[in-house]
Amino acid sequence: MKSVYIHIPFCSSICFYCDFCKIFYIDKWVMPYLDALKKEIKERYNNEPIRTLYIGGGTPSVLSINELIYLFDIIKILDLSKLEEFTFECNIDSISFEKLILLKKNGVNRISLGIQSFDKEILNTLGIERTNNKVFEIIEIIRNIGFNNINMDLIYGVKDETLEILEKDLDIFLSLNPEHISCYSLMIEPHTKLYIDKIKPIDEDLDYEMYKMIEDRLKSNDYIHYEISNYSKKGFESKHNLVYWNNDEYYGFGLGASSFIGNNRIDNNKNLTEYLNNNYKYNSIDISKENIKYALMLGFRKIKGINIEEFNEKYNSNILSLLDKLIKEGKIDNKEGYAFINEEWVYKMNEILMEII
8 A cells, every 4th residue: 555545625615617525614514524534544544654645625725723733633643654745735715824834844745736727717717716916925935935846737628718828827837837737628527517507618629729739838848748637847746646547556535535445446425424424435346357447547547658567467467468459550559668558649548548448
């Protein structure tokens, strides 16, 4: 076991596109939730040394100073003696100097910021209220405190967005010089306000142009495109997310969190009342017969692809034989010990993965 994900579902406001497990921040619910989280970790965690820890949400930074102190006390249950990467998700409107000092003091070494855009109309469409000056102010504080590993999320493909708007966004992102940028084409998910308001996805050709613009701009500024949606400076790839894409085991603690342990994918309850009553687990699926498919689907999200020798040994299989048809069609290549999706097909990765399934 290498990694732990902890979910904090509370938010001060709900973004119009968000389909994650989240609830409004009401202080009377927070401490009972953290108590339940503590019980879950004590019951399920088997004292393995943890190499990556990720606290996400929701909006973890919405917690008060005292609530954060309690959360960090809970985390001390984990064996962090070999911890390499500790990521904490923050929103601009709920993070502060005092909270960032507390994060630094408790070993957080990677900050992930939900920026999404700097364009006022795009932010309005996404249901985000804030000023750009606030973003610049917070990032300066983060740097001054001594954090040298920042991820910024970018969302593109929003209704009425143009290539010119996206280019301006990229200009500002690059001027802020983050070590990592996650770029997501907007998905209109059921149960979100965008879906209820019947907002339609943008034209597929424009989406592709935006994807290529992002790729070209970031790669020309020394960012490595190492996963379909993720770019980093050399040495700043997300170690935690690579655990997912390498199909390695991990714990997920908290409301709606997922785990992969043994051959079981475990989903936690998304019902707060049930979770507070210590009914953590919603379902568990034995995927031993499907694990190779999971490994291929996740592994091919990485631009470098899948290490052939490691895959064959781990799954007692022959990846090149499994993918013979796709290799002959030129959709999958292999070079220097890796099997990977041909660059011309990366944008249509989902089509390749459906063929593999």
